[in-house]
Amino acid sequence: MVKQRRRDKGDGGISEYRTRAGPRFLIKYAVPREDGTTRVVLKRGFTSRRDAAVALRAELRKAETGEWVEPSKQRLDAYLAEWIQTQRLSPSTRASYSKNIRLHIDPPLGAHRVGRLTGPMVDTWMRKLEATGRADGGGGLSARTVRYVFTILRSALSDAVKQGQLSVNPTDRSAPPSPAEARPPEMQAWTAPELARFLCWADAQDADLAMGWRLLAATGMRRGEALALRWRDIDLDAARIAVRRSVGVVRAKGAGEELVEGPTKTGQSRVVDLDAGTVAALRAYRMARGRVSPDLVRDTALVLSNLDGSHRHPERFSRRFTAQVARARKAMGEDQVPVIRLHDLRHTHATLLLADGVPVKVVSERLGHASATITLTVYQHVHPGMGREAADRFAALLEG
Template structure:
């Protein structure tokens, strides 16, 4: 077998060297940087001359068309700290990203160079999170959480590719938990009698909080939307309210937490019609509050505020619901009220309407979903029964 053809200038070169593991090959080629200077690049570790030749051709081709990216010497933790500062996100989302980077990315991958992060390293990191990633040391993270953290890393590295710091995104070569594996906790909903039973009990037990439970159940609002509602957003004569904003908890390490108002989840305002019972309950509630102080019923005042006019804390609001539900179950009988979360009042609203035949588009608009497709996906558990009703109605048409 003859010697390999000598490469011409600009074609790069391939060299052979010995390691403890055996013979290996390296490639050498020259590229031009953005500033016009030239740099000689070496890449080692190829198992065969054929592999080295293929890699060399690919690198030369990228250099010729301007796609070659100079490897970054920046560590991942430093890059993420720089990246997060440039993100245009809501305060609560920004806080969540920072927390997850600090707890679940930096301790595992932070010391690695951005340019040397591989798909297999990302896979190993996710499997470690699943096995033992909880910050309290009590086991692994759920598939849903791992997928969420993965999307943060994927977004950051996609920006690195766009900025020319990386040639390819290593997360493209890794396997995150699938959407089906990362399903949210099982959705629960009350029946209409169960909801009426609880609201009746709550109204008698604590009217000040009961109006909050009623608003969530009869409008389908999200917790943060209800807690950001102001009296100027409520038109009792027209029996409707406008959902324009949401309040959330922003936690910053070393700086405590604060409640921050921002746009709704979709960034869009919406109008929700109210039933007569909820309008009457709101009138009673506003009258009682006005007797305490007129400050609580001014147009700018929060509907569901604390007695000092401040926002109710969203997480404490959820805990208050859980506590009241526990008391209601003791008073009415545990079999009368299944355990649900506060957010499940929203699910109850949607489920009852869909099961009663209200068009998906109407329910979607009340919930503030970005599209009716989301409503169909989230509440697909309701559809089998609706499909059976449709089949029976069609059969009745044929028989009639």
């Protein structure tokens, strides 16, 4: 057995201690203060001696080069309350961050000092969220939600490192749910006959709502983008729509909720061309709205507004779609209209175009994706057949 070399006084030390979760290791080292004195630092929570040794070498190197940062003594909940106010976020994103901090980060972690957080502590927190994290007591959070909350904490602590309040980000040493585990629910899409069947039925039931479903299916717009669309954004003669903004629900604790308009998801405007059938439907819809009130068809009026001209509530709009799909299935047969969500009209738009051979770049621009890579990733289920078709087309070119 090789005897370990005894560390010199300036080399720091590693010690093992016991916890209910098993053995853990701490490191102990000295760092110089600005007044010339030294301070002894203890850091706990390492799960192996090897991890502790790596961390000790890193801390000693920082002390030698003057890069060592004294850990913040501020509580995490106080730090997060300050941090969220400094972030440039849309109102809906800020509200979402604040809600998740309040419900899922503050209660279990908020009382800890920022400088005392460790990777194992973050891991334990996430495993508890997965097991019992729902605020209503209904069990654990999904892997997708846990990863989202973890991302908020990671971003906040990354800023603490940049600001000199932490030397390392403890989330770098933790294991959040993987992207594969946090994958969103499998998307559903209608076939062209199923979509046409539903739109025809919906138009006979409620032409006002049916215009909304048709617009989403024909353009691939997001729900909030369609509900923020104004008549001045539509050029019926040129058969084009300018997608410039989106509306969402913003909730603040103690202040209820409000509908707030903001930029699109990517922050970029785009122009989407319309088919002749959708243009004709929009002309008829506008004439019908104008008969109700001239105010509903002014350039500044919302296209899919309530009859008083106000924004439709996005979540209620989705529920109306779900209810109509259920009624359509009952009226026409469950095999005629499969169950999908409102957002799946966007997936239907993209899937039908890609399957028909429309270039990915064109589809990406219609959807408002930040890049065609996102479109390829999201709709990779469409590509195998397209690849075979491309090979057959190439062979036909050679034969020709």
